[in-house]
Amino acid sequence: MSAHRRPLNVRWLAAGGAAVLAGIIGVALLLQTGGSACAAPPSTTTKSGKATFYDLAGTSGNCSFEVPSDDLYVALGPAEYSEGAACGAYLDVTGPKGKVRVKVFDSCPECEAGHLDLSRTAFKKIGAEVDGIISIKYKLVTNPSVPAPITVRIKEGASQYWFAARIDNHANLLSSVKVANSGGSFKAAYRTDYNYWLIDSGAGSGPYKIKITDVYGNTATLSGIDMDPGTVQKTSVTMSGGSSTVTSKSSSSSSSSSAASSSKKASASAKPKASVSASASASSAPPVESATTEPAVTNEALVNLAAGEPTAAASCG
Incomplete structure (x- = not known):
C-alpha cells in the first residue's frame, strides 16, 4: 500500500510585500553519528524558534486528518514530526501578538527543528501576516x-x-x-x-x-x-x-x-x-x-520526550 504523501505547497514568507518560498533544508536534523534524522516530538518544555505560514491548497496534510474547523494547525519539520509520532498533539505557540493553540496536522520537509509552519489563520493570531516570519516560543500541551x-x-x-x-x-x-x-x-x-x-x-x-x-x-x-x-x-x-x-x-x-x-x-x-x-x-x-x-521512537522515549527529558533513542546531540 502506498503511503500518504504531502504534495508541494506554497509557503509564504512575505518580505517587502512579496511571497517567497520558506525554509532551508535542515542539516542540523542529522545525528552526529549515523546521519539519520532525529526523532523527537515536541515536549512540554518551552522552546524558542520561528514561525512561517502556508496554505493547504486542497490537501489533508501528512497526518491524514480532516482540516480542523477552527483552521488552527501546524506542520512540523522531520525532527519534531518524528515520522508521525507527533500527529494529533497540540502546541501552544506564543508570538508578538499573543498565543494560539494549534493541532499537529502536517509535516514540513524543509523545516529545521524549531521552525513551525502554521496555518495562515493561526499565524495571523500571533503575528503580522506581512512579516512572513516571526520569533516564537512553543510547547506541547498536556491533556488539551x-x-x-x-x-x-x-x-x-x-x-x-x-x-x-x-x-x-x-x-x-x-x-x-x-x-x-x-x-x-x-x-x-x-x-x-x-x-x-x-x-x-x-x-x-x-x-x-x-x-x-x-x-x-x-x-x-x-x-x-x-x-x-x-x-x-x-x-x-x-x-x-x-x-x-x-x-x-x-x-x-x-x-x-x-x-x-x-x-x-x-x-x-x-x-x-x-x-x-x-x-x-x-x-x-x-x-x-x-x-x-x-x-x-520507542514508547519509553515518547514518554520522556513529552516530559522534556532526553533519551538515547531520540537524542539530537
Missing part, C-alpha cells in the same frame, strides 16, 4: 481539550487481511494501538509516517476492539469499530483532562467528513458505539503479539 470524542477511520484498501486505521481526537501523544477481532486476542499495530496504524497480516473482518494508550498511560478501548474503509466512525470516548482516568461522553451531533483523499463520505447514520476502560499504566495491558515493524 479536543473538539469531539475519539474517531476512527479505516483506510481505503484495508480488509480482513490488511488492517489500517487512523485515530483522531486522542489529545495526547499516542504510544500504542492494539486491535482485536470479535472474540480474538489483541494484536499490536505500528504507526506509519502518514499517521495510520497498520497490521500487515490483518486483524480479521471485524467488528473490532481498538485499545489505545497515550504516553501518560491513559488507555481507552473503542468497541464496535467496523471494517468500513473511508468512513469516519464516531465514538463516545475521550482521553483528556486527567493523567490516569478516561471519561465517556455523548458523541458530537455534528456530522463528520472524510479526509480529502477519501472517495467516500462519512456515513450520516454513524452512531456512538464505543465502550471505555481506563488504566493508569500502559504496562497493565494484556500481552499482545509483536508488531511487524518497530516504531521509529
